Amino acid sequence: KHNYKTYVKVKAGDTALLDCEAVGEPTPKIFWLLPSSDMISSSTARHVLHRNGSLSVGHAARRDAGEYRCIARNPGGDDTKLYKLDVVAKPPVINGLHVNKTIMKVTAVRHAKKHIDCRAEGTPAPQITWIMPDNIFLTAPYYGSRIAVHKNGTLEIRNIRPSDTAEFICVARNDAGESMLVVQLEVLEMLRRPMFKNPFNEKIIATPGKSTTLNCSVDGNPPPDISWMLPNGTWFSRGIRTAQFLTGSAGTLTISSPDHGTAGRYRCAARNKVGYIEKLIVLELGHKPTILAGPEGPVTAVSGQSLSLHCLANGRPKPSTAWTLPGGRVLDRPQINGRYTLLENGTLLVREATAQDRGDYVCKAHNSAGDDSVTIPVVIAASPPRITRRPPRTLRTRPGAAVQLHCAALGTPAPHISWELPNRAVLSPERPGAAPGHELRPPGTLLIPSARPHDSGAYMCTAKNQLGSDFAVTYLHII
Incomplete structure (x- = not known):
C-alpha cells in the first residue's frame, strides 16, 4: 500500500535529498518514479541514486518540482514512499544589495568614459535590462557605437556628454522576481584630476644655511589640496609654519636653514575629488x-x-x-x-x-x-734651428765610391732636415724617393751609395722649424 506523502522544499540551485531506506528478505530493489514519469534504478546526469536508496537531485530547478515515488520491491511484494518536492527560486540581488530598489548618485567627467556596474545574482540567472533616459530598453549583452551593456550587466558610456545627465535604470528579472537599480548620473564639465606642472621626481641641492624652496605646483579642478611628508615621516598641510619649515599656498615648502637634519626624501601629495598623485623630491646638501x-x-x-x-x-x-x-x-x-x-x-x-x-x-x-x-x-x-754637425765645404772622391754627407741640428721644436741636390731635387723624410741613387738617413745624413761624375755639384742641407732655419753647403767633386 502507499505510504504517506512527505513535503520537501529546496532553493533553486541547491541539492534536494529524498530518503528511501527499505528493509526486507531478500533485500528489496529500489526504483524511483520521477515527476516526468520516467523510472530510474541507477544514477543519471542530474539524479544520484545512493546505495541506501536515497535520491539526490543536484542544482534543483523549477522543472524538478513535483511528485517523486520511491518503490521498494522483492519477491514478497513492494512498498512505496511519496515525496512532494517544491523548488523555490532566488530573486535577483543587484551588486550584493538585498533590496528591491536602490537609488545611487554618480558623477562623470565630460568626454571621459563611465562604467556603471549592475551585477545581478539569483536563481535562475537573472536577465539584465537597462532603461535609457529616452525610454529605450537595452538587454545585456548590447554593443553600440557609444553605449554598451556588457554580459555582466555593466553599462559603459563613452565620450560622456552634458546631455547624459539623467536617470539610468537597471532591471534584473528572473522567475522569482525582479530588482531595480536607479542611477542618477551627473556630468561635470570642468573636473580635472591633479597634475603636477613638473611631473618628474627631482633632486635639489641646497647650500647649507641658505633658504631653499621645494616647488610642488599642481593644476586641477577643484583645486587640489597639497601636503608634504618630511624625511622623518611627518605630514604638513598648507599654511603650516615652524622654526624651519613653511608651506606656501602655491604648493611650495620653504626650508629656512638646510642642514644634515633636513636633508633627505620629501614627498609631495596632491588630492581632489577626482584623483590623487604624489612625487618625490630628494634634498641634498651641496658643497x-x-x-x-x-x-x-x-x-x-x-x-x-x-x-x-x-x-x-x-x-x-x-x-x-x-x-x-x-x-x-x-x-x-x-x-x-x-x-x-x-x-x-x-x-x-x-x-x-x-x-x-x-x-x-x-x-x-x-x-x-x-x-x-x-x-x-x-x-x-722654443729655439730656432742651429746646425751642429756640418759636412765639409768641399769633398773630393772617386767614381763608384760611397759618399756620406752628415747634417745634424738642434732646435725646439726639433728641426726638419732636407737636402737640395745639384739638380734642384729636394730629398726629405716626406719625399724619400725624390732622387734615385740618393738616400736620406736619420737624423739628416745624405748617402750616395755609388757616386758618379754627374753627382758632382753643390749640396745644401736645410734645418727648419717654426722659429726659423739654418743651412750648410758642401761641394762634391767626383774625379
Whole structure:
C-alpha cells in the first residue's frame, strides 16, 4: 500500500535529498518514479541514486518540482514512499544589495568614459535590462557605437556628454522576481584630476644655511589640496609654519636653514575629488668645488707640440669649469675654439703651442655653493734651428765610391732636415724617393751609395722649424 506523502522544499540551485531506506528478505530493489514519469534504478546526469536508496537531485530547478515515488520491491511484494518536492527560486540581488530598489548618485567627467556596474545574482540567472533616459530598453549583452551593456550587466558610456545627465535604470528579472537599480548620473564639465606642472621626481641641492624652496605646483579642478611628508615621516598641510619649515599656498615648502637634519626624501601629495598623485623630491646638501692637486710650478711645453692642462674638480652640484687664457679670453663651456679645446672633464688642450701661448692660465670651478680656482704658469720652450754637425765645404772622391754627407741640428721644436741636390731635387723624410741613387738617413745624413761624375755639384742641407732655419753647403767633386 502507499505510504504517506512527505513535503520537501529546496532553493533553486541547491541539492534536494529524498530518503528511501527499505528493509526486507531478500533485500528489496529500489526504483524511483520521477515527476516526468520516467523510472530510474541507477544514477543519471542530474539524479544520484545512493546505495541506501536515497535520491539526490543536484542544482534543483523549477522543472524538478513535483511528485517523486520511491518503490521498494522483492519477491514478497513492494512498498512505496511519496515525496512532494517544491523548488523555490532566488530573486535577483543587484551588486550584493538585498533590496528591491536602490537609488545611487554618480558623477562623470565630460568626454571621459563611465562604467556603471549592475551585477545581478539569483536563481535562475537573472536577465539584465537597462532603461535609457529616452525610454529605450537595452538587454545585456548590447554593443553600440557609444553605449554598451556588457554580459555582466555593466553599462559603459563613452565620450560622456552634458546631455547624459539623467536617470539610468537597471532591471534584473528572473522567475522569482525582479530588482531595480536607479542611477542618477551627473556630468561635470570642468573636473580635472591633479597634475603636477613638473611631473618628474627631482633632486635639489641646497647650500647649507641658505633658504631653499621645494616647488610642488599642481593644476586641477577643484583645486587640489597639497601636503608634504618630511624625511622623518611627518605630514604638513598648507599654511603650516615652524622654526624651519613653511608651506606656501602655491604648493611650495620653504626650508629656512638646510642642514644634515633636513636633508633627505620629501614627498609631495596632491588630492581632489577626482584623483590623487604624489612625487618625490630628494634634498641634498651641496658643497663648494675643490680643484684636485695640479702641477707644482710652471708647466713647460715644447713649441709646436700640444699642451694639456688638467683641472679636475669635485663638488655638489657638479661644478662647471672655465679657463681664462693669458690674453684674457675666457672659455666657459666645453668647446673647440681654434687651437683651444675645453673637454667635459675640465681639461684644456692647446694644439701646436707657440711662444705666444706662454703666460698664466687660470682655471675656475663654480657651482651654487661657491667656487675654487688655480693658476698654472706655462712656459713655452722654443729655439730656432742651429746646425751642429756640418759636412765639409768641399769633398773630393772617386767614381763608384760611397759618399756620406752628415747634417745634424738642434732646435725646439726639433728641426726638419732636407737636402737640395745639384739638380734642384729636394730629398726629405716626406719625399724619400725624390732622387734615385740618393738616400736620406736619420737624423739628416745624405748617402750616395755609388757616386758618379754627374753627382758632382753643390749640396745644401736645410734645418727648419717654426722659429726659423739654418743651412750648410758642401761641394762634391767626383774625379
